Amino acid sequence: MDSINRLASQRGVVIFSKSSCCMCYAVKILFHELRVDPMVHEIDLDPAEGREIEKTLLRMGYSTPVPAVFIGGKLVGSTNEVMSLHLSGSLVQMLKPYQTIS
Secondary structure (H helix, E strand, O other): OHHHHHHHOOOOEEEEEOOOOHHHHHHHHHHHHOOEOOEEEEHHHOHHHHHHHHHHHHHOOOOOOOOEEEEOOEEEEOHHHHHHHHHHOHHHHHHHHHEOOO
């Protein structure tokens, strides 16, 4: 869990993802459309550490380990939580400090 917390606090928005996951892709596209450049950790590209990260994310209580979205170092959740926040308008407010000016 320490490694996840360390990685999640390296940047304002961090996404743990798998390169072949369509839901991960959708979340990454959403963040880019909201003008946020998240730090993305593709856990399938680092087999040794990736498996450990995946196990830890599962222990954190989610049935699917990816995407796991952290904002401000805190776990927001996976696709369902992110999309629910977006539909309610809360996600944009959470992301304001991390948006790039375009």
